[in-house]
Amino acid sequence: MTLPPAASDEALRDQDRATRAALPDLEAIDLLLPDMNGLLRGKRVTADALDKVYRDGVCLPMSLIATDITGNTVEETGLGYDIGDEDRICRPVPGSLRPVPWSPRPMAQLLLSMEDGQGGVFEANPREVLRRVVERFAARGLTPVVAIELEFYLFDRLPDAQGRPQPAINPQTGTRNATTQVYSMEDLDDHRGFIDAVTAACAIQDIPADTAVAEYAPGQFEINLKHRADALRACDEALLLKRTIKAVAQRQELQASFMAKPLVEQAGSGLHVHVSLLDRQGRNVFAGPQDAPAEALKHAIGGLQRSAAETLLLFAPHANSYRRYVLNAFVPLADTWGFNNRTVAMRIPHSDAANTRIEHRVAGADANVYLACAAVLAGMLHGLEHQFDPGPPIVGNAYDQTDNRSPSWRQSIDDFLASDLVATQFGTRFRHIYGQQKRKELRSFETQVTDLDYAWYLRAV
Known part of the structure; x- marks a missing residue:
């Protein structure tokens, strides 16, 4: 088969502009940052803020990438209190603007990618891990x-x-x-x-x-x-x-x-x-x-x-x-x-x-x-x-x-x-962050008292 040429970021941004133009009544946009568990975190902004999001990005806490499955910050990752729970700029993934057809009002959704604070992409961002x-x-x-x-x-x-x-x-x-x-x-x-x-x-x-x-x-x-x-x-x-x-x-x-x-x-x-x-x-x-x-x-x-x-x-x-x-x-x-x-x-x-x-x-x-x-x-x-x-x-x-x-x-x-x-x-940083996230979830899971504990042990022992 013949491989199609890879779309440039600018071509993908043009695709986003075309999508936006096709949604003249757009009221709001969900800005979606996938975390390490694959859960979607982010913000909802009004349609008039979209140009600013493309120009300047949007700030979200760096710790969001590695929150545990219950939504809590995992301090062992080093992304929470250790760095003052800093924000990082998150920028749109070119070509990812899509309508939200199930919404009762005109809405769109846009994937985000988190930066590292020095203008590069955060290396532990799951999408960035795959890209490398x-x-x-x-x-x-x-x-x-x-x-x-x-x-x-x-x-x-x-x-x-x-x-x-x-x-x-x-x-x-x-x-x-x-x-x-x-x-x-x-x-x-x-x-x-x-x-x-x-x-x-x-x-x-x-x-x-x-x-x-x-x-x-x-x-x-x-x-x-x-x-x-x-x-x-x-x-x-x-x-x-x-x-x-x-x-x-x-x-x-x-x-x-x-x-x-x-x-x-x-x-x-x-x-x-x-x-x-x-x-x-x-x-x-x-x-x-x-x-x-x-x-x-x-x-x-x-x-x-x-x-x-x-x-x-x-x-x-x-x-x-x-x-x-x-x-x-x-x-x-x-x-x-x-x-x-x-x-x-x-x-x-x-x-x-x-x-x-x-x-x-x-x-x-x-x-x-x-x-x-x-x-x-x-x-x-x-x-x-x-x-x-x-x-x-x-x-x-x-x-x-x-x-x-x-x-x-x-x-x-x-x-x-x-x-x-x-x-x-x-990367060693991704290994540390993801591994510590899972180790924290394991510890939390093992401290729970389940229905099976009561069924097996409450009366028997």
Whole structure:
């Protein structure tokens, strides 16, 4: 394929100007700064402030990047009291101005990137982490082509009698689905009102959502995005897709959740990252037949295998993330690879040779999409640089042919903070800030007294 020329920042700013001109009645803009957990923080400004935002940026506390999942500052990162909780200038990401179609009044949204105080981009900003990895591919004459798949649950906005999430009422039957009908067209038809509203909202925002399927549990769905020869844009669109799904669900008095494992007895939700690599002539360096895989493909997989433990925290960032890693749930429990095989971690989907790609299946839907994509690309780059051998592909059930692991949050944090690979690929400051954020969340989580504590111990001991 022929690679389109990369759009310049000025061309992207022109795109933003065209978007603004197409919204003459615009009243307000949401300024969105994705934090390390992938949560959107920022400000809402009136439309007449937009020119100033483009000219001068907007000030936000530096600590926002690394707030914990509950929204509190993590002092151990060094971004809070130690520096007086300083503000940093955040500037618009060129080309990211989009309408907000679910708003009852004319609104737009704009992604922000945080500066470091010296006029450069803050190195621990998740989008910047991904950008630096992509630049290292460019230095080798390679362009990652990325597509994102996101699974999620559609729940009733009200919990059940035990305070836990429950499937939404089927709008056609008036009852809650209790069985798994994977890839059921009837389930898609029953929830047509929600799916069609998401599709329409994506079209208005130029988000290339092209496939929706009913997944492996009642109320679980997957929406896929078209591939992009621009990893940053692919992840921007995945972030906005998540916002869209949640907003449309809320408008329909539902709750959409990207929690990795919301229900004990049902499948977890994943974030699958598809990647191929194009050279300067637009040729896919992974292209090749199954019986003679390209060396570049094997080396990339080998790198993903060797970086797996050190980067797992980026794929499984939360306590709940690790509940997803259970046997026989289409979740990889070893660093396996194979062709057209959903039991492995690195799947090579069925395609013609020219479109050969890696589908990385480790991350949960709760992962920060920029960081998950950065970890996949960094692992691949590590393999290409060192020409690692991944061993033979798995044929058949990978669970029966490998030692299945049960990863833990604590071990993943320790592995991440001790990793030279993470420091080299993402920077020592990012390693420190993200690792300390997760260590603080772990400590806070472990001090909680849960319902299970009461059920097991209150009377028995």
